[in-house]
Amino acid sequence: MKKESEKILRISYIVIVLFLLLIMRLWQLQVLQGSKYRELSEVNRLRIIPIPAPRGILFDRNGIPLVKDSAYYCASIIYGEFDRSKTDLLSKVLNMPVEEILKKINKEGLSPFSPLRLKQGLTFNEVAYIESRRSDFPGLIIEVEASREYIYSGIGSHLIGYLGKLNPSQSKDPAFRDVPPDAFIGQRGAEMLFDKSLRGTHGERVIEVDSIGREIRLLNEKPPIKGEDIRLSLDINLQKEAEEAFGERAGALVAMKPDTGEILGLVSRPSFDPDLFAKGISYEEWIALTQDSKKPMLNRALQSQYPPGSTFKIITAIAALEEGLITPETKVECRGGINYGRWHFGCWREGGHGVMSLHRALVESCDVYFYEVGKRLGIDRIYDYASSFGLGKETGFQLVHERMGIIPNTKWKEEKKKQKWYLGETLNTAIGQGYVAVTPIQMAVMISAVANGGNLYRPTLMKDITPVLSGKVKARPETLEIVKRALSGVVNEPGGTGWAAKSELASICGKTGTAQVIAMRGGSRYQPERFRDHAWFVAFAPIEKPEIALSVFVEHGGHGGGAAAPIAKRAIEGYLKNAEINKQN
């Protein structure tokens, strides 16, 4: 008996040690680390919910809104609180297959305490219906997000841009530190360029919640500050006319105010639907867009480069006049082509133009005249003048990463092709064929400089800001006057290649261009579309005091006069008509 009571006494000591152990642990948690845990429990109770700021509205230059903010509803579920036996019923209310719901709910690694999105982009009726049935479904909530609606859906998409969620590299970028992780920000076009101003400052609600995020009471609320509204230089009327004029054809148009660099319109066709992005694009849709052989995501105005064709003759003419190699009276006879060495260089008109002055050579776009002038100039002088007009260089327009184009010279050929320059290549370059390649926006800047008397402005999307001069062309105003008169003739004189741009509304000046896709006598009109030539037209109007300058490029459009000039005319008329109405008001 005695032995047994001793045994039990020993057990009592062990029990006391066990209790001391628990007391030590309590001391550690409550006294030594108490402050840390007290803080954690505070954070637990408080949740800071960002309130997205209404995004600034984009207006066109005449104050017409281009976008509007609309609400975007999602049905989400807090799965830790959801009664799984009600999945069938939920599938009816959400109008969504049971398997799809189960697939989302059963995904591994989900936190049961944060909302899981089941269905996005609900219509108002759906929201009302779900809201009325919500008491049947603990854990079902409606999340609201601001979304962007593009009023002119599909018009000017490349210019206006779209919104998207932060991509992985952006979420690491300190510039986006203030952006809540789920917010939409500008990812392209003006939405991206002016994102910082448009974004505004998000507010926050500090609420007391329980562990499943259910709001218990509001402790503090900081209202969001709406983003700034921005007036773009864009004229939506011009933009609409221009896009409609393109129809199904691919290509680009850039219209500028010649004396400021303000972009009045920027077209890149084919285009995309920005609303696809506003509601969160699906992976399949994104792949379809980027792999589309028509490349709708490519901004052709800045990112495609082609030989300028005969529009380049403007440069060749100015260079020769400036260098004193020709005068307006210098005559060259065109017999349909010239021979150089073993090679024959043909004029586009096989029968020849006859005796040509500079004026008529530009009006009728005679190739032989410019072969002769090019021969006198030599490639390096052509290069100097072309460069001074901003060709082969970035324009500095930051919409998207732009291509630089190519203006070749002897040095370029030695470095790139490890070959010496041939004179035949000079003749080709003089009429805008061969190695030379430009982007539509470069051509718009070039023709603006011709129209405004020699100033290169950096293109901008902002209305009424101080123009940024990026260079002066190597040409005196008198020289430019001679060329301008010839460009007026291109459109308005008999035999002018740009007759299709002739307008009752204003005296349009322009120059046609045809960029060869493959060398072929007699033109490529009867070839399959992918071998057909690219059409160019550069223009400005009116001649007296240019208000608008533009470049039009139609992929595989055929001849510049036929395909590109009518688009230019429609865009210019659209703009001038609108400007007239606005002046009267």
Add this chain to the structure above:
Amino acid sequence: MLRIDRRLIKNFDWITFSVVVIIALIGIMTIYSATRPLVEGMNSLFYMKQALWLLIGVLALFMMVSFDYIWLSRFSPYLYFVGIILLITVFILGKVGLGAQRWLSIGPISFQPSEIFKLIYIIMLSHQLGIMNSPISTISLFRLFLLIVFLPFILVIKQPDLGTGLIILVIFLSLILSKGLHRKITVLLVIIGLISLPFLGSILWEGLRDYQKSRLIAFLEPGVDPTGIGYHINQSKITVGSGKFFGKGYLNGTQGPFRFLPEKHTDFIFAVFAEEWGFLGSLLLLFLYIVLILRGLNTARNARDDFGRFLALGITFMFLTYFFVNVGMTLGIMPVVGIPLPFMSYGGTALLTNLLSVGLLINIRTRRFELFH
């Protein structure tokens, strides 16, 4: 008759009785705090139900004191038989139903047979140990294990009720050690235990349900996923720690009612108490439990016979194990096993069983001077 009654009242263990009732009242207070409604119109009746069970339990406790406990020894085989039948019924119903099945419903009352069974099991084991010779021979040890421990252990584990299974094993081991084994057998048991540990471990691991596995993982590495499997442990530590020295004050705790802490009125009731009453209050509560357990051991020391001694020891070990595993889990030094805190956690059957057990403890102590009939 009157003479016996007077002696009963004179020798009644008022200390154990008051300690247990105080703990249970603290429990009801804490259950109220943990489940108190934050939004009007949402009334929680947990604390009312628990108070009702306490009343019933105290009456049952007095009933347990009123007869000489030695009768239990005589009836123990029949009790044990009924207990096993109950477990098998639950097991079969559990096969039919879905998920964990621990409840039996008889009319409006539903109860957990495994709770009541624990007491029956301790009575049976004490009865067997009481009639055995000390030290226990290998054969009788083996027979004891097979006949009394193995079957209920399997039945309970399969429910699955890991907590009760653990208690069954722990009480068996601690009682045979108290009875005394041959040194050779003790050494052999330790060696077998050590060798089979890895095998047992992997067999146990395979047998665990997913949520049980994740609880173990969470215990070993609470930082893994603070909102997932580590959630219970982290939140429990935050709840306890945030009480600091003096506590947040009664009804000022936030972790429980705000639903950060799961199972706040059952398995994690201690955390809710510690949050509101701080280190000071927790110390007081621990003191009450120390008194209960040391008193129980003392009752065993002074028991008038072997059966009473083992019965008192078994009941005390049960309380000790429950208490230590539950508080250890709450403080993050034990894995999360669904074990309630005796007398405090919400749960009618458990409270009733515990009060019945205390009744037996008091019975043994009250009759320590009585002679054999």
